[in-house]
Amino acid sequence: MLITCDNSVQMGYIYLMPNETTNEYTLDKSDIGLYYDVNSLSIPRIKWLSMGQSLSQMRLATKTYREAVDKVFHCEYWNDLDSEGYMMGIELYLTEDTFLTLVAHQAFKLYDIRWRNRDFRVLTLNAYLDVFNKNNIIYPLSVKKDAFVIVDIDPITKVGKIMALISARDDLYPIDYLRNPLFMLANSSRYFGEISTM
Template identity: 80%
Template sequence: MLITCDNNMQMGYIYLMPNETTVEYTLEESDIGLYYDIESLSIPRIKWLGMGQILSKMRLAVKTYREAVNNVFHCEYWNDLDGEGYMMGIELYLTEEMLLPLVAHQAFKLYDVRWRNQDFRVLTLDAYLDVLDKNNVIYPLTSQKDAFVILSVDPISKVGRIMALISARDDLYPVDYLQKPLFMLANSSRYFNRD
């Protein structure tokens, strides 16, 4: 899974679906190697049946993500959806100082869960305790209810932040792709401070 972070621009993008852009990158080109052994980077896959019970206690929105954006909450930047409403990628405020702890603590994880009497994969994009916060809201991406996002919505600004993807659509969100970490850090402060 390709996750980019340009430290100069303080912007990042998470490619949830593989596309032509994702094959252009290799970890050897990333500044992440200044901090971590790139061979040791991983996105673990974990079977956690109990997560489905936790998800069932969270609020499930009636509106789809597309229907709710700019009505119920606002986006920090923009999240790309395909014609049907499935999320292709997430644009977000992301600095080196934010990315490095997420990588170090393996916040990016793929869980196999049973929820709503169906098998799903949950891709966490933050620490799982923050992802599973009872105040977060689950939004379906389409009326098929085979893919969802977990949103943390700031109560004051009403800005929603994507915390996780929940998917039963392995054709759109292939497990092999989601488990392959491509953390592309550009313009690292450490790179510029090298002698």
């Protein structure tokens, strides 16, 4: 899964679906190796069927994500949806420090769970306790209710931040893709620090 962070503009993008763009990126072009052994980076897959109980404590919205955007909450930047409403990617404010912390603490995890009498995968995009906060809201991505996102909505600004993807659509969100991390860090402060000392 391709997750980018450009330190010069403090922006990131999470590619939830594989596409042609992801083929342009390779770890040798990333500054992440300045901080971590790239061979040790992983997105763990964990079987935790009872996690569905945590999801059941959150409110499940009746509107789809697309219907709620700009009515119930606003996007931080922009999240790309396909024609059916499935989320392809997430654009977000992301500093180098935040990005490195998420990677270090393995915030990106893939869980196999049982929820709503069905098997789902949950891809977390933030710290566990922040993802499964009871105040977060689950939005279906389509009327089929086979994929959802967990959204943390700031009560003051009404900005919604995507915390996790819940999916039964392995065709749209392939497990092998989600488990294969490609952490692309550009314009790292450490890289520029090393250049200036040469």
